[in-house]
Amino acid sequence: MSGMSTKALRLGTRRSKLAMAQSGQVADAVSRVTGRPVELVEITTYGDVSREQLAQIGGTGVFVTALRDALARGEVDFAVHSLKDLPTTQPEDLVLAAVPVREDPRDVIVARDALKFTDLPRGARIGTGSPRRMAQLNAYARSHGLDIETVPIRGNVDTRIRYVHDGELDAVVLAAAGLSRIGRIDEVTDFLSIDTVLPAPGQGALAIECAAHDAALIASLGELDDPFTRVAVTAERSLLAALEAGCSAPVGALADLLADGQIVKEMRLRGVVGTTDGARTVQLSTTGPVPETHDGAMALGRELAAEMLAQGAAGLMGERAQ
Numbered sequence: 001m002s003g004m005s006t007k008a009l010r011l012g013t014r015r016s017k018l019a020m021a022q023s024g025q026v027a028d029a030v031s032r033v034t035g036r037p038v039e040l041v042e043i044t045t046y047g048d049v050s051r052e053q054l055a056q057i058g059g060t061g062v063f064v065t066a067l068r069d070a071l072a073r074g075e076v077d078f079a080v081h082s083l084k085d086l087p088t089t090q091p092e093d094l095v096l097a098a099v100p101v102r103e104d105p106r107d108v109i110v111a112r113d114a115l116k117f118t119d120l121p122r123g124a125r126i127g128t129g130s131p132r133r134m135a136q137l138n139a140y141a142r143s144h145g146l147d148i149e150t151v152p153i154r155g156n157v158d159t160r161i162r163y164v165h166d167g168e169l170d171a172v173v174l175a176a177a178g179l180s181r182i183g184r185i186d187e188v189t190d191f192l193s194i195d196t197v198l199p200a201p202g203q204g205a206l207a208i209e210c211a212a213h214d215a216a217l218i219a220s221l222g223e224l225d226d227p228f229t230r231v232a233v234t235a236e237r238s239l240l241a242a243l244e245a246g247c248s249a250p251v252g253a254l255a256d257l258l259a260d261g262q263i264v265k266e267m268r269l270r271g272v273v274g275t276t277d278g279a280r281t282v283q284l285s286t287t288g289p290v291p292e293t294h295d296g297a298m299a300l301g302r303e304l305a306a307e308m309l310a311q312g313a314a315g316l317m318g319e320r321a322q
């Protein structure tokens with residue numbers, strides 16, 4: 001290494017509490033593996049300043065573009081993204097140098113009076129701006145005789161929880177991982193089973209991205225990579241891409257390992273799409289050997305997407321949250 005090796009690495013981050021929390025955690029880990037200090041560089045993104053409904057803006061990756069621009073201009077050395085917010089196409093000048101071990105991928109409910117999802121009273125109002133969450137919660141409600149109303153909301157995690165504390169909503173749906181990262185996991189009143197709500201592709205995982213030409217940095221950051229998380233999110237995102245759906249589309253996906261004791265046997269990939277009213281869904285699953293390559297993981301996602309499309313998935317994805 002040259003004399004550059006003790007120079008601080010610049011980590012581009014959004015200013016939101018969640019982004020600052022996850023960037024801070026990654027900064028510590030990167031500092032540990034590189035032996036270099038990491039300095040946070042705050043960047044405002046379009047997704048932070050826009051007051052419109054995200055789903056209405058329509059474009060994928062609104063949180064990501066400004067960070068990537070700063071990377072491409074060399075203003076920062078690396079960036080941390082929530083993987084579920086990353087578009088499925090990777091810019092050629094940037095690489096995902098590491099996908100660290102995934103946190104709990106589940107969605108959760110924060111409800112008044114410590115209520116569980118299935119104990120919500122008739123007419124309960126549940127806040128979520130996500131067509132994926134609406135579709136699956138409404139589908140569950142229809143098939144289990146629950147009477148709920150999904151209410152489109154957006155805003156950061158604190159804002160969304162405030163709707164419940166202020167009595168405007170009975171419950172809100174959030175990602176466990178986000179609450180965990182900002183230290184509010186104790187406020188969860190119900191962890192939604194994967195059988196009820198499949199998370200967004202990549203949910204709970206982070207992506208550490210840097211310039212494709214920065215070979216030394218790619219190698220260092222690579223120490224934080226978890227190969228299984230990477231294979232799983234690659235399959236999930238390949239499914240999403242093959243369904244030609246954006247991040248606001250009603251697509252859930254999760255890949256997990258099936259183990260026999262300590263021995264990993266197979267990987268299962270599950271996917272769902274549905275209309276936001278929950279009236280129609282297509283949900284499929286495939287199980288097979290854990291893919292050993294990136295291409296293998298991509299193929300698995302494409303194959304499941306093809307089966308879902310054959311069952312009419314495309315017709316269920318036209319909707320957007322209002």
Ligand SMILES: NCc1[nH]cc(CCC(=O)O)c1CC(=O)O
Nearest residue numbers: 082084174175177178203204205
């Ligand atoms: N939709 C925004 C978003 N992007 C990433 C997370 C945190 C969870 C994660 O990293 O997957 C959240 C909040 C949420 O969905 O509750």
